[in-house]
Amino acid sequence: MIRFFNKPRSLFGKLIFSHLIVVALSMIAIGIFLSYMIENYFITTREWEVTGHARDAAYLIGEDLKKNDLDEVEKTAETLAYSLDAKIRVLDANHIIQFTIDPDAEDDESGREQSEEVGLEEREIEHVFQGNMLTKKVYGPVLQRLLVAAPVLEEEIEEEDPGGVNENEGEEPQVIGAVTLSVPLRGVEETLAYISQLMLYSGGIGVAIATVLAFSLSKTLTRPLQKINRAALDMAAGNFKSKIEEESDDEIGGVVKTFNYSVEQVEKYLEEQKRLEMLRRNLVANVSHELKAPLASVRGFSELMLDGFIDEDEKKKYLKVILDNSVHLSRLVDDLLTLSHLESGQLSLEKQEISVNDLAAWSFDSVSPRGEAKGINLKLDLEPELPALYGDRHRLHEVLVNLLNNAIEYTPPDGEVFLRGKHYQGQVIFEVEDTGCGIPEEELPYIFERFYKVDKSRRRNAQGSGLGLAITKHLVELHGGNIEVESKVGKGSTFRVSLPG
Numbered sequence: 001m002i003r004f005f006n007k008p009r010s011l012f013g014k015l016i017f018s019h020l021i022v023v024a025l026s027m028i029a030i031g032i033f034l035s036y037m038i039e040n041y042f043i044t045t046r047e048w049e050v051t052g053h054a055r056d057a058a059y060l061i062g063e064d065l066k067k068n069d070l071d072e073v074e075k076t077a078e079t080l081a082y083s084l085d086a087k088i089r090v091l092d093a094n095h096i097i098q099f100t101i102d103p104d105a106e107d108d109e110s111g112r113e114q115s116e117e118v119g120l121e122e123r124e125i126e127h128v129f130q131g132n133m134l135t136k137k138v139y140g141p142v143l144q145r146l147l148v149a150a151p152v153l154e155e156e157i158e159e160e161d162p163g164g165v166n167e168n169e170g171e172e173p174q175v176i177g178a179v180t181l182s183v184p185l186r187g188v189e190e191t192l193a194y195i196s197q198l199m200l201y202s203g204g205i206g207v208a209i210a211t212v213l214a215f216s217l218s219k220t221l222t223r224p225l226q227k228i229n230r231a232a233l234d235m236a237a238g239n240f241k242s243k244i245e246e247e248s249d250d251e252i253g254g255v256v257k258t259f260n261y262s263v264e265q266v267e268k269y270l271e272e273q274k275r276l277e278m279l280r281r282n283l284v285a286n287v288s289h290e291l292k293a294p295l296a297s298v299r300g301f302s303e304l305m306l307d308g309f310i311d312e313d314e315k316k317k318y319l320k321v322i323l324d325n326s327v328h329l330s331r332l333v334d335d336l337l338t339l340s341h342l343e344s345g346q347l348s349l350e351k352q353e354i355s356v357n358d359l360a361a362w363s364f365d366s367v368s369p370r371g372e373a374k375g376i377n378l379k380l381d382l383e384p385e386l387p388a389l390y391g392d393r394h395r396l397h398e399v400l401v402n403l404l405n406n407a408i409e410y411t412p413p414d415g416e417v418f419l420r421g422k423h424y425q426g427q428v429i430f431e432v433e434d435t436g437c438g439i440p441e442e443e444l445p446y447i448f449e450r451f452y453k454v455d456k457s458r459r460r461n462a463q464g465s466g467l468g469l470a471i472t473k474h475l476v477e478l479h480g481g482n483i484e485v486e487s488k489v490g491k492g493s494t495f496r497v498s499l500p501g
């Protein structure tokens with residue numbers, strides 16, 4: 001606990017501080033309000049009570065005062081003072097104090113005193129002698145007192161209430177004296193002291209509850225914040241694996257969720273950047289590698305021929321090799337250029353309305369001589385009433401020819417290759433299926449990447465460069481479509497191209 005107080009800037013410190021201020025302010029406000037209410041109520045009730053007593057005393061004393069029987073007056077006053085537990089003073093018609101009887105006085109002579117201030121100003125005495133009641137709070141040395149003064153009237157007007165005072169000016173009776181009653185307001189002080197004590201106890205309990213609340217609140221608030229802090233530091237150190245568990249569905253939980261999401265995104269982004277960086281680095285190596293073999297063979301055979309080591313009748317054979325390699329080189333360069341145009345967004349499509357049947361037949365016819373030469377059974381299967389396509393004829397032809405050539409390439413003689421045309425939910429779907437060697441599942445995610453070849457030993461001397469599927473995917477996506485593949489090793493593969501109709 002002390003540790004936290006040493007750190008006033010901590011969340012706990014701030015929370016406890018604000019809680020305490022709230023508790024203190026509420027206690028003060030309630031205390032002031034309650035004291036005011038209670039004091040007011042108490043004094044009003046007491047005032048009402050003492051005013052009644054003062055009236056009665058004035059009436060009783062009035063009887064004796066009329067007869068000028070001072071002894072009787074004193075006796076009555078004394079009886080009243082003791083029975084009402086009030087300090088009573090009797091003033092005569094000249095405003096002179098005749099008797100002061102104080103039951104609380106230490107003086108054993110029945111508490112009788114002669115010379116004393118009445119506690120009223122001259123103006124107030126005048127007011128009472130005009131026949132009016134007067135109530136006043138006086139601040140004694142120890143206690144607050146309530147002073148009520150009543151006029152003693154010579155003749156009582158005919159009224160039920162013997163203590164009643166006639167305030168009607170016309171028939172004003174003669175005032176022959178005054179009686180003052182002074183009572184201590186002892187009860188109020190005690191009640192207020194009791195309330196203050198109560199407030200103090202409740203304040204203490206409030207402070208304890210506020211402390212516990214602030215502590216648990218600060219714990220629930222700081223725990224996830226500390227976790228976020230730790231995870232952020234981990235992240236700065238390059239560790240993205242530390243995920244924070246969500247504990248609540250409030251704003252802090254929201255921050256945790258957002259933080260986890262951001263970490264995931266940053267992680268993905270960095271992985272993607274790493275992958276791209278690797279591809280970029282590999283590109284130069286791949287291109288050089290792809291160019292090296294055909295260039296070496298062109299160079300080697302040309303040198304051999306120039307050196308005259310080759311017979312005239314064999315020359316044709318070597319020239320054919322040189323030509324094949326040159327064709328491969330120029331195809332490679334064409335593919336690289338196409339890919340670079342596609343990747344930089346420079347390749348634009350010449351879109352037009354295309355008949356799906358015509359496109360499929362054209363592509364099928366383009367590859368069938370190759371398929372037949374290899375002894376492969378090629379089949380074209382088109383659904384009736386296929387919708388027209390809107391796209392670039394030549395590029396879509398390139399897509400299908402690429403896929404069909406691959407299928408023929410990776411299917412052994414006597415195998416089968418299908419080109420299917422379907423339509424589904426407004427999309428035109430081409431499927432190129434083969435009964436070839438298939439692609440291992442772990443390689444499937446990569447086959448659309450440039451220069452990616454599944455098994456590099458599979459077809460060393462063939463013309464493939466690993467660019468065909470990368471170009472195909474770009475072209476399909478440029479048409480707003482997508483391409484997917486299903487494959488089983490030893491069973492065959494199906495490439496599915498979906499294009500918006």
Ligand code: ADP
Nearest residue numbers: 406407410438447453454464465466467468469
């Ligand atoms: P390539 O020009 O080498 O054929 P592609 O990009 O067209 O390059 O294909 C990438 C790789 O995917 C190929 O090296 C091949 O291993 C594999 N592949 C593509 N089509 C098929 C298929 N129909 N059957 C089996 N493997 C295939």
